[in-house]
Amino acid sequence: MATNNRKHGTALLYDLISQARSFPDAIVLGRGDPDFDTPPHIIDAAEMAMRERGNHYTPPEGILSLRQVIARRVKEVNGIEVDAATEVVVTNGGQEALFLMVLATIASGEEMIVPEPNYNTYNDALTFVGGIQVPVPTYARNDFRVTPEQVREAISERTRAVLLVSPNNPTAGVIPPADVHAFVRLAADHDLLILADDIYDLFVYDDFEHCSPASLPGGKERTLTVNALSKAYAMTGWRLGWIVGPEDLMAHVKQLKAAITGGTSIISQYAAVAALEGPQEPMLAMREAYVRRRRIVLDALDEMGMRYGLPKGGQFVYADITPTGYSSAELAEKILQEQHVLVYPGSAFSEAREQYLRMTFLQPEEKLREGLQRMKLAMKSIMGSLTR
Numbered sequence: 001m002a003t004n005n006r007k008h009g010t011a012l013l014y015d016l017i018s019q020a021r022s023f024p025d026a027i028v029l030g031r032g033d034p035d036f037d038t039p040p041h042i043i044d045a046a047e048m049a050m051r052e053r054g055n056h057y058t059p060p061e062g063i064l065s066l067r068q069v070i071a072r073r074v075k076e077v078n079g080i081e082v083d084a085a086t087e088v089v090v091t092n093g094g095q096e097a098l099f100l101m102v103l104a105t106i107a108s109g110e111e112m113i114v115p116e117p118n119y120n121t122y123n124d125a126l127t128f129v130g131g132i133q134v135p136v137p138t139y140a141r142n143d144f145r146v147t148p149e150q151v152r153e154a155i156s157e158r159t160r161a162v163l164l165v166s167p168n169n170p171t172a173g174v175i176p177p178a179d180v181h182a183f184v185r186l187a188a189d190h191d192l193l194i195l196a197d198d199i200y201d202l203f204v205y206d207d208f209e210h211c212s213p214a215s216l217p218g219g220k221e222r223t224l225t226v227n228a229l230s231k232a233y234a235m236t237g238w239r240l241g242w243i244v245g246p247e248d249l250m251a252h253v254k255q256l257k258a259a260i261t262g263g264t265s266i267i268s269q270y271a272a273v274a275a276l277e278g279p280q281e282p283m284l285a286m287r288e289a290y291v292r293r294r295r296i297v298l299d300a301l302d303e304m305g306m307r308y309g310l311p312k313g314g315q316f317v318y319a320d321i322t323p324t325g326y327s328s329a330e331l332a333e334k335i336l337q338e339q340h341v342l343v344y345p346g347s348a349f350s351e352a353r354e355q356y357l358r359m360t361f362l363q364p365e366e367k368l369r370e371g372l373q374r375m376k377l378a379m380k381s382i383m384g385s386l387t388r
């Protein structure tokens with residue numbers, strides 16, 4: 001039964017997830033939740049924290065040892081220099097990080113320029129603070145690149161910040177280093193903040209180089225950067241993320257964090273120290289698996305004759321469904337009902353540019369192939385019925 005035409009955003013996704021649960025053989029190629037187990041040394045650290053320290057509050061900004069580890073991580077991986085004492089706040093996952101970031105920087109009536117489509121919680125957070133989303137459209141034909149020229153044209157007197165998410169979700173579009181330089185210069189010229197989301201920074205492919213705006217001259221003082229362990233260490237349920245940025249803005253973030261949730265779970269914080277300081281091989285093995293799975297998904301889409309933006313990063317592909325004539329919600333529902341495969345409709349991320357499906361590669365290869373095979377059958381029947 002088609003019930004989704006009126007739903008959009010997060011409500012639509014939860015509706016589809018609940019439908020998928022009713023099929024015992026459902027294959028989920030929509031949700032951004034890695035199939036891997038959290039590496040055992042991280043679980044051991046959590047267990048020890050539970051036994052030895054788990055019953056106490058931590059400072060709202062997180063335990064100092066974790067903040068020091070995060071400061072080292074962002075220096076080594078992202079080239080961002082921060083003071084662990086004053087410029088790092090540990091959060092409940094990337095979700096709280098991005099919400100606090102928006103809350104701390106955007107006032108009612110102020111505008112934030114965002115590449116569109118984007119991760120829908122940014123819009124939710126902006127709506128909450130009374131901010132205005134100024135979308136800059138991106139398209140499959142140039143791999144969902146957002147250009148400095150587009151952003152320049154979108155700047156108005158009310159612009160407060162530019163959102164840079166690279167790799168982006170749901171499009172997997174990336175921002176090349178030369179463009180990051182241009183965005184930082186643009187932000188400096190117009191005295192704007194940059195809100196950077198680096199959650200997929202370790203997942204870039206084909207020799208693409210991730211570049212964090214806060215690592216560039218003139219970048220750090222105007223940039224808040226969020227990240228989380230969720231995707232990189234298969235820890236979505238552990239709820240551990242962070243924000244780093246200049247001391248004045250971080251003081252405000254810290255105040256909000258204290259008022260809203262207080263310190264993040266001490267158990268997850270000690271686990272995070274182990275994740276970031278311990279062996280990185282499990283994370284690297286996951287990354288290798290994503291490289292292989294990405295190929296499998298792209299080959300299957302080629303066989304289906306579907307166009308997509310080449311994902312140079314992230315854990316998903318955004319495929320163009322224009323030729324089917326269906327809305328993305330209708331098509332996702334049809335594939336789910338006919339073949340029990342859950343893919344996410346573009347309308348959950350952008351109503352204006354909704355003619356896409358997001359497919360993640362977060363299933364073991366065998367299951368991924370089975371899901372894609374079923375999706376091929378669904379697409380064949382859909383395209384066949386169009387040509388009859």
Ligand SMILES: Cc1ncc(COP(=O)(O)O)c(C=O)c1O
Pocket residue numbers: 032092093094095096098119165168169197199228229230231236240241
């Ligand atoms: C771009 C982006 N930022 C933030 C988040 C939230 O991260 P977390 O799962 O750690 O709350 C996600 C989750 O999918 C995301 O894709």
